[in-house]
Amino acid sequence: MTTSTDHVALRPGAYADSVALLQVSKDVAAVDGVLAAQVAMATELNREVIAQMGFELPDTTPNDMIVAIRLEDPSRLDAALAAVDAALAAASRRSDGEASVEDPPRTIGRALERGDAGLALVSVPGQYAAVEAMDALDAGRDVMIFSDNVPVEQEVALKNLAAERDLLVMGPDCGTAMVDGIGLGFANTVQPGPVGIVAASGTGCQQLMCLLDQAGVGMTAALGVGGRDLSVDVAALSTKQAMKRLDADEATELIVVVSKPPAEEVATDLRAFAEQLSTPVHFALLGKGQPDLTAAAEGVLAALGREVPEWPHWGAPAATPAPGQLRGLFAGGTLCDEAMLMTQDRLGPVWSNIPLDPAYALGADLQADGPLMIDFGDDEMTTGRAHPMIDPSLRLDYLARTAREAATSVILMDVVLGHGADADPAATAAPAIRDAIATAREAGRELAVVVACVGTQGDPQQLDRQAAALADAGAEVFLSNAQATRRALSLMGAAA
Amino acid sequence: MTSTHTPADGVVASGVSIFADALDAQAVPVSRVDWRPPMEGTADDLATVATDPLRVDANRRAAEAMMAVQATIVDVAPASEVLGLEKGQFLHAGPPLAWENASGPMRGALMGAAALEGLVNDPEDAEALFASGQSVSLEPCHHRSAVGPMAGVVSPSMWMWVLEDPTDGRRTYCSLNEGLGKVLRYGAYGPEVLERLRWMSDVLGPLLSKAVRGTEPVNATSILGQMLQMGDEAHNRNRAGTLMLMRDLAPAMVTSGADAADIAKVFEFMGGNDHFFLNIAMPACKLALDAARGIEGSTMVVAMARNGTEFGIQTAGTGDEWFTGPAQIADGLYLGGYGPDDANPDIGDSAITETAGIGGFAMATAPAIVRFVGGSVPDALATTRRMREITLAENDRWPIPVLDFMGTPTGIDVSKVCRTGVLPQINTGMAGRVAGTGQVGAGLVTPPAEIFPKALAALAARTRARQS
Numbered sequence: 029m030t031t032s033t034d035h036v037a038l039r040p041g042a043y044a045d046s047v048a049l050l051q052v053s054k055d056v057a058a059v060d061g062v063l064a065a066q067v068a069m070a071t072e073l074n075r076e077v078i079a080q081m082g083f084e085l086p087d088t089t090p091n092d093m094i095v096a097i098r099l100e101d102p103s104r105l106d107a108a109l110a111a112v113d114a115a116l117a118a119a120s121r122r123s124d125g126e127a128s129v130e131d132p133p134r135t136i137g138r139a140l141e142r143g144d145a146g147l148a149l150v151s152v153p154g155q156y157a158a159v160e161a162m163d164a165l166d167a168g169r170d171v172m173i174f175s176d177n178v179p180v181e182q183e184v185a186l187k188n189l190a191a192e193r194d195l196l197v198m199g200p201d202c203g204t205a206m207v208d209g210i211g212l213g214f215a216n217t218v219q220p221g222p223v224g225i226v227a228a229s230g231t232g233c234q235q236l237m238c239l240l241d242q243a244g245v246g247m248t249a250a251l252g253v254g255g256r257d258l259s260v261d262v263a264a265l266s267t268k269q270a271m272k273r274l275d276a277d278e279a280t281e282l283i284v285v286v287s288k289p290p291a292e293e294v295a296t297d298l299r300a301f302a303e304q305l306s307t308p309v310h311f312a313l314l315g316k317g318q319p320d321l322t323a324a325a326e327g328v329l330a331a332l333g334r335e336v337p338e339w340p341h342w343g344a345p346a347a348t349p350a351p352g353q354l355r356g357l358f359a360g361g362t363l364c365d366e367a368m369l370m371t372q373d374r375l376g377p378v379w380s381n382i383p384l385d386p387a388y389a390l391g392a393d394l395q396a397d398g399p400l401m402i403d404f405g406d407d408e409m410t411t412g413r414a415h416p417m418i419d420p421s422l423r424l425d426y427l428a429r430t431a432r433e434a435a436t437s438v439i440l441m442d443v444v445l446g447h448g449a450d451a452d453p454a455a456t457a458a459p460a461i462r463d464a465i466a467t468a469r470e471a472g473r474e475l476a477v478v479v480a481c482v483g484t485q486g487d488p489q490q491l492d493r494q495a496a497a498l499a500d501a502g503a504e505v506f507l508s509n510a511q512a513t514r515r516a517l518s519l520m521g522a523a524a
Numbered sequence: 525m526t527s528t529h530t531p532a533d534g535v536v537a538s539g540v541s542i543f544a545d546a547l548d549a550q551a552v553p554v555s556r557v558d559w560r561p562p563m564e565g566t567a568d569d570l571a572t573v574a575t576d577p578l579r580v581d582a583n584r585r586a587a588e589a590m591m592a593v594q595a596t597i598v599d600v601a602p603a604s605e606v607l608g609l610e611k612g613q614f615l616h617a618g619p620p621l622a623w624e625n626a627s628g629p630m631r632g633a634l635m636g637a638a639a640l641e642g643l644v645n646d647p648e649d650a651e652a653l654f655a656s657g658q659s660v661s662l663e664p665c666h667h668r669s670a671v672g673p674m675a676g677v678v679s680p681s682m683w684m685w686v687l688e689d690p691t692d693g694r695r696t697y698c699s700l701n702e703g704l705g706k707v708l709r710y711g712a713y714g715p716e717v718l719e720r721l722r723w724m725s726d727v728l729g730p731l732l733s734k735a736v737r738g739t740e741p742v743n744a745t746s747i748l749g750q751m752l753q754m755g756d757e758a759h760n761r762n763r764a765g766t767l768m769l770m771r772d773l774a775p776a777m778v779t780s781g782a783d784a785a786d787i788a789k790v791f792e793f794m795g796g797n798d799h800f801f802l803n804i805a806m807p808a809c810k811l812a813l814d815a816a817r818g819i820e821g822s823t824m825v826v827a828m829a830r831n832g833t834e835f836g837i838q839t840a841g842t843g844d845e846w847f848t849g850p851a852q853i854a855d856g857l858y859l860g861g862y863g864p865d866d867a868n869p870d871i872g873d874s875a876i877t878e879t880a881g882i883g884g885f886a887m888a889t890a891p892a893i894v895r896f897v898g899g900s901v902p903d904a905l906a907t908t909r910r911m912r913e914i915t916l917a918e919n920d921r922w923p924i925p926v927l928d929f930m931g932t933p934t935g936i937d938v939s940k941v942c943r944t945g946v947l948p949q950i951n952t953g954m955a956g957r958v959a960g961t962g963q964v965g966a967g968l969v970t971p972p973a974e975i976f977p978k979a980l981a982a983l984a985a986r987t988r989a990r991q992s
Contacts, residue, residue: 073705146530182571
């Protein structure tokens, strides 16, 4: 025998659709003291359902609304009916009108369908990058892939498909590009002009752009192709595509190809390809026995019949440092490579996390008895943290540690400006340099700090302002990384 | 200078935000992708499929083939005639299923159908018959160009809608809708269920057949387009479609010479069953999707179907292979005193509507349905837009007024589902877990996520095999 109380009432003329009423029933059934509830239009089916629940029903028409409630105790009726009213009111309530706000697109493909963007920039983890990049190619758009660790077979597949569709894949592992005056990735602000750059090296490209800008020569574009493009596997697929683009561009009077030395057969093929173009091509291939980036920039100026300016430098000459070792602390991989190439000719093999000779690979402690240069932007150093162009802490910690070591004589650093980079690198680097010099001095040693500051006046950080702040901290500052390296080597020579 | 497109018009950025910020600083319009890692273990297969040279064209052809189909209603006839179904043969919803794995409502429906066909006198006796496997066989509706809602059980004496693509004569089939509540497709098999089915075979089927044969072929695809503008999403809400069908068939039915009382009963039955048109919407969707089958390289889903135990999908690029996983319980509202413990896992071929871009995909056009999970109108709009993230196209034949006549999101892309983790949204009814119960509620459900990586792996394997 049940002790519960049933309440059955009709609400003639009331109407809500069955879905709304299911929600109302659910809400009412959840009220404390309500054992069961069904609020429904009196259709045959609903009458049956309510009857099956054990309620006794009066005669109805299908246009009646039935409210059937089973209560633990009659005193709960008012609360239950209040819940019916509230739930019915809620069921007919209008929303807050947030409907117009659309969720952001989940794929590049969808983003390109939803808007009319002209290019895609991919910086998702490398294993996923090819899929995102394909969306751009499928939509007939060029794509820049900043991501590294993209499997090489995926890179080749992407670039083959892009070539078939006359599209350009910039990357993977492309840090810098400039297209139609817009900087992509880590990019310096340069003036428009006659030079079109194709670069398989991010900071190499930035150095070249900044030197040319300094010399008053502007650029039509800087098209990155990724560090592996000139390998045998990839066979310069993007380099050729980029060269074709620049060749077709009337504003481009000279094409400059910046890269580490390509595989021999790729280089041969590329030179033959360049000869078919109507625009002259200047190759700036870095490596042992090759011109450095600054010499390459000077070669470009010569090819254009322009005068080579005196490259700017800031700061008073450093005091002769105590004898010891050269330490290079880089954010840019190509700048580190360039410094190592120049250094090994003078000081012998350079220890590094990206050594020119694998026999001189640094251990995890990053210590060596000899010339040492670290690329803090290398993949292994950036796992789980931002690139040193964005987050300077790891590199500046190492600077402080190196300054305390008696063996340290000269420190060579780069500071790279531009879009995407630290908004004010000197704000942290200058005090760190000042402290480093002071630390050594307290220990009775002179320590020289030489900085290559790669940037332009047009950059958000402003080259002059950054260089002046670094110089004020006691560093000698150069726009040219080659000149900075040469200065560091000369200080080493003076110290010896 | 790089191409006809310039980043000055805008850049789409996917990944770390600093580069998007840098573009903002240059006053370049930036569209930021809400990128998230894809479903686990899919990275390599996604890349293989993405760089498959066949994919783009194959998917374009699949979507166009599907959207071009005009399904017309050409006949109503017994399954024994149009499907060649013989005594002891039963069709069921979803991917292939053995009796021992069948759920309560599937067993209930099969038992009722066995009694309907006279294989047993009492439906309860059919359990032993099916368990023995002697003289009975089970086969998916989809393997016979048919679809069936919920249990989807078809036996030889049941009358079927026959839909045809007039351009090539292809046909699809579906049984007649019984209404809601205690009905066979929800697993009920009581005397009233069998009595209704007998009336459907004796009176409803023959009369509909006369009406269809006496009328110019009714264009079901066109009715679908109209009903979407009238608050139906053609899966859980088919009111307008049902009324339009009655409108089109009424003259021929009235002049058929049949008994006036029977005609009145048929109209009463159709008019009292808001889901009557569902059994036309489903084969219309299947007819369209079947046009996209067998396109090598296409990653488009051509069938989603559930048998009450497993949820299965087929794709345009993988032939008749099913990719299956456990069917889920719907999230929704319950009839009477029923609750989640009473519900059977997802069942029915009716997800063919979502596969074709309506049902849950057209939620925006039927906002009432979103209340199944206590949602709001903005939720309905968001659902349709979200489905666009995983589909290949918009079907301009089926525009949604409230979304400024955007076509329904159409052509589920296995690859996009794996990339985004967004699962197709299905509107569904819920059958009781216990055989004989009938409907216990309705709600929203998604496929089990793992079937999409399975399908993707098969697509990637075919791509690799082609390239090696």
